[in-house]
Amino acid sequence: MRARAGLVGLAVLLGGCGTVPTSSDPVPITQVADPPEDVGIEALPPVAGASPEEVVRGFVDAMASTTRNHPVARQFLTSDAADSWRDTDGITVISADYAPVASDDGTVAVTAGLVGRVDEQGSFTTGDGQSFDQTFRLVQEDGEWRITDPTDGLLQLEPDFARTYDEVNAYFLDPTATRVVPDPRFLVSGESQATALVDRLLTGPSPTLSAGVTNPLAGVELRSNVRIDQQVATVDLTGLPAGTSDALNVLCAQLVWSLDQLDDVRAVRVSVDGAPVDVPGVPDVQTVDDWASFDPDAVPAVSVGHYVAGGALRTVTAGDAAPGPAGTGQYGLSAAAVTADARTNQLGTTVAVAAAGGTATLLVGPYGDALAPVLTAGTFTDPTTAATRPEVWTVRDGGEVIRVPATGSPQSVSAPALPELGTVRVFQLSPDGVRAAVVVDGPDGGELLVGTVARSDDQVTLGDLRAVAPDLSQVVDVGWRTASELVVLAGAQDEDGTAPWSVGVDGWDLTALSRSGLPGQPTAVAAAPSRTPLVVAAGTLWQLVSGTWSTLVRGQEPLPGGAPFYPL
Incomplete structure (x- = not known):
């Protein structure tokens, strides 16, 4: 990332399971294409005869994978638990020095430092100095120990989390509509990151920031995944409310400043229902230089200490x-x-x-x-x-x-x-x-x-x-x-x-x-x-x-x- 890179992020996308079609019919984008194979951690299935502690460790390790639906992680669960476990309910990040301890009653207690939690939209909340404690219950299924009660969402060690995700700002507008305001989100690395970031903009600001900003993209949808060609990202929108032509400048500034952070984006082309937007004085292919007045970190030259x-x-x-x-x-x-x-x-x-x-x-x-x-x-x-x-x-x-x-x-x-x-x-x-x-x-x-x-x-x-x-x-x-x-x-x-x-x-x-x-x-x-x-x-x-x-x-x-x- 060219901006302050996050070390962390959110499993692409902890939302639903539909992909964006290539037709012009708009749909909400809550899950995009699978990340590249080299992103994340290679998950290993359980080995025969694994102890309860080894099964819990294997489950935690497998949750670091970015493969959709986490099929390997589900192999550490009982059949019923594998069917019901939801891996899309956010991420809990814990310290790497966690300790699983088995008891005679078929449980394994996991204790660690709570680094923080990431919600479904990629917003991180620090652990506030708390410890993380969770008890896994295991039973024998087909002669092997398996977990019966996994908590929905992912549990990841901080190094795995940091290795897999990037911190990216979704930019919204301050109340004067003169400056973009950063709203940090954590997104998995890979080709689908641009679409994921725009999806976060469409969904809106995080709960802690929402009262302080405005969102020109509220109610708008993507017609297709964001395409990147020769470092130009094309964003095709639909559903702009009537009478919003005067607001296209702030909408474009929001998109351009957000996407400019990505390593493979240097400019943005914005379309509405397939037609390029027409903003006076701004070219079809826009850069942050065209929206310099919205710079989140602008400081007047006269500002000396x-x-x-x-x-x-x-x-x-x-x-x-x-x-x-x-x-x-x-x-x-x-x-x-x-x-x-x-x-x-x-x-x-x-x-x-x-x-x-x-x-x-x-x-x-x-x-x-x-x-x-x-x-x-x-x-x-x-x-x-x-x-x-x-x-x-x-x-x-x-x-x-x-x-x-x-x-x-x-x-x-x-x-x-x-x-x-x-x-x-x-x-x-x-x-x-x-x-x-x-x-x-x-x-x-x-x-x-x-x-x-x-x-x-x-x-x-x-x-x-x-x-x-x-x-x-x-x-x-x-x-x-x-x-x-x-x-x-x-x-x-x-x-x-x-x-x-x-x-x-x-x-x-x-x-x-x-x-x-x-x-x-x-x-x-x-x-x-x-x-x-x-x-x-x-x-x-x-x-x-x-x-x-x-x-x-x-x-x-x-x-x-x-x-x-x-x-x-």
Whole structure:
């Protein structure tokens, strides 16, 4: 995959059993052609005289096969169980060090770490630190041990899962219809991946994301499998509602950005009922360059790193003071955020926090001009911005989410589940403004959650908060490296100290980042798409360059400061 490749995915397609015909009659595509023979794991049938533990191990190994219907895996089951077992009900991914233990009563208990689960549409949910425990009952059938009660769906070891599937983003639209929003899905490698991905788009966003995005492809069907010829994917649709010709641009952007991730696709041809779509100014064969304005990770050129030092707002350009009173230190700032307008390439509104005498004040004003107080509280989290709306968000007194529009009064955001989860220490919007990463106080220190921002005519809500990095403890800060990847400062379980990590927005692919060059444990982080991550360590600013943390001005002494951020 050219995009952030997943190591994981979903058995192509955990849906029904019909294939797409070559005629023009549209049908829902829930199962496509079998994957190539070299994809997945070669399943081995049971051997004569196998013990109960060996039968269970063989069954687990055989479920890693991508052959439709898993015929070899069914050989480890009794005849009745083989007929009734449904292998299309998602995948449970467990650690490779699982242990089957047989008992005298004809059962085998399997214990492992629960890595996560993948639903029928390919959405991954992390295991949330849980263990996996399942007991298989076996009986003798024709003189051989066979399993009588398999749980529907597949059970796969993490290495097998990672070897067989790719992580691919299905892209939907943010509420402003100006940017595509990633919705990670896991699909088996092979020729049918493009059709599977478009099918996921037609089916719609994952449950956790659906409230925050729109889907121009809702109700549309494929007339045939997606064809790829000389790296051009042809998508032939039908069933577009009447009067949707004006929406073809967002529909095409959604398809092109999604399919462009695949290794064998460089361009897309979109047809409706066999006729190429006619979008003014866009060629029949489209690329992401034709829809660059929808880039999920676009950042204005003016978005240079900022931080706070000595109560003053500064930039990472040699530590220069930001223009206006905020750059002089007169407000005694502790944190800030700035909006940026990609159309004008200008910085817009500054929202900053000043604390004195046990009271925190939220200040607002045009970038480079005077700031005025708008709210007071005991505490405010560091403000945060998104690239799709001129507004800044923060959390007051650890529990009340506040958004501050560029014009108008601050407004509370409904977050009904937040009070039960803990005091909020960090709150960061994704670049598209559809998700929020939140650090709350937990039993093991800071815990990282990701939620979805839903907007209606009269209300903004933060919901579907869920843990995405259960293997990390003592989370102290988080930033958005891309619209689908987070940078986290935290400790690993059973380890001391804080370090930088990256993790997918769905909790997959937790990876330790370099600590090389840092003078101590990092305490704050800033990240943005196509920008160098920044951290604060030992009270000084550092940037990640070629896998090593270096000072802001290479070859010079580190600059003191904290609360780094990138305007969006």
